[in-house]
Amino acid sequence: MSTVAAVFATEVPWYTGVPTKLLNKTTLIAASTDHLPVYTLTFEIPKNATFTGRAKPHSEVRIDMGDVVKMVIPNYKPKSYSMSALRDDEFDITLKVYPNGRASGFLDRLQIGEEMNTFGISANRSRQKGEYVGIVAYGVGITEGLPIAKAELEKGDAKRVVLLWASRTFDDTFWNEDIASLMKQYPNTFKMVHILSREKRDGCLHGRVNPEVLQHVFQPTDSEDARFLSVGTKEMMRMTDEYFASNSFHMPKHHLIPKM
Numbered sequence: 616m617s618t619v620a621a622v623f624a625t626e627v628p629w630y631t632g633v634p635t636k637l638l639n640k641t642t643l644i645a646a647s648t649d650h651l652p653v654y655t656l657t658f659e660i661p662k663n664a665t666f667t668g669r670a671k672p673h674s675e676v677r678i679d680m681g682d683v684v685k686m687v688i689p690n691y692k693p694k695s696y697s698m699s700a701l702r703d704d705e706f707d708i709t710l711k712v713y714p715n716g717r718a719s720g721f722l723d724r725l726q727i728g729e730e731m732n733t734f735g736i737s738a739n740r741s742r743q744k745g746e747y748v749g750i751v752a753y754g755v756g757i758t759e760g761l762p763i764a765k766a767e768l769e770k771g772d773a774k775r776v777v778l779l780w781a782s783r784t785f786d787d788t789f790w791n792e793d794i795a796s797l798m799k800q801y802p803n804t805f806k807m808v809h810i811l812s813r814e815k816r817d818g819c820l821h822g823r824v825n826p827e828v829l830q831h832v833f834q835p836t837d838s839e840d841a842r843f844l845s846v847g848t849k850e851m852m853r854m855t856d857e858y859f860a861s862n863s864f865h866m867p868k869h870h871l872i873p874k875m
């Protein structure tokens with residue numbers, strides 16, 4: 616074998632990731648007949664790991680820019696998960712486990728102390744500044760929505776950050792203490808709105824997200840300065856862009872973090 620062929624034969628593809636140990640599993644919503652379970656998995660950040668190609672170190676994942684972690688599911692493929700928290704030596708992902716879900720099922724079965732391959736990847740986004748930030752999170756999309764809302768509040772240039780979270784019922788929500796503490800910390804800047812499709816509850820909107828709901832929830836003083844983000848399935852995000860456009864917030868002009 617020539618030297619070049621030998622190098623190619625041994626080179627590990629960039630999307631293989633590096634072994635990453637599961638340290639902890641926290642239940643946010645327990646499995647029941649009515650609710651799919653949601654867990655936070657805490658992993659140790661691999662030390663002295665080398666990343667090539669588009670893979671990047673976990674410590675360089677920019678939660679505020681929509682970067683994600685790729686969880687390499689054996690005999691399947693790398694699947695995207697938002698990093699819900701990043702600390703010096705650890706990171707979290709928060710996931711909903713779907714019935715027969717290939718990736719979420721594997722992650723659910725991973726035992727504390729076991730390793731799986733993971734890597735960080737850039738979402739290739741830039742941020743548009745604006746005094747008004749509106750975020751719509753659909754279901755488990757809050758795993759990206761809340762950390763970005765928090766990051767926007769910490770940056771300090773937004774005068775208002777409004778987060779609309781669409782869930783089936785209030786029992787499908789989690790992180791309510793984190794949300795309450797953000798409301799306490801930023802009483803004049805942060806506003807949280809829940810919309811529930813299958814429950815009527817005081818203090819929450821009822822129904823599905825539509826242009827009228829968005830107009831009611833997001834009321835920037837200066838519409839030119841308004842920036843929005845929606846987090847959900849591709850179809851939900853495309854639909855939300857259309858709703859915003861019908862309210863005169865045309866995308867990508869009003870995207871908070873448009874793709875470059």
Ligand SMILES: Cc1cc2nc3c(=O)[nH]c(=O)nc-3n(C[C@H](O)[C@H](O)[C@H](O)COP(=O)(O)OP(=O)(O)OC[C@H]3O[C@@H](n4cnc5c(N)ncnc54)[C@H](O)[C@@H]3O)c2cc1C
Binds near residue numbers: 695717
């Ligand atoms: C950029 C990005 C970030 C993401 N971040 C997160 C995250 O932080 N947490 C998280 O839990 N997931 C996240 N996801 C979704 C995740 O990548 C997987 O798609 C999800 O875990 C389902 O994969 P699965 O293989 O378990 O399910 P599959 O085997 O693909 O599907 C199993 C069943 O579940 C249903 N299903 C799958 N996905 C959804 C869905 N989103 N809503 C409703 N039903 C569904 C399918 O229709 C099917 O019936 C993210 C996706 C992207 C693109």
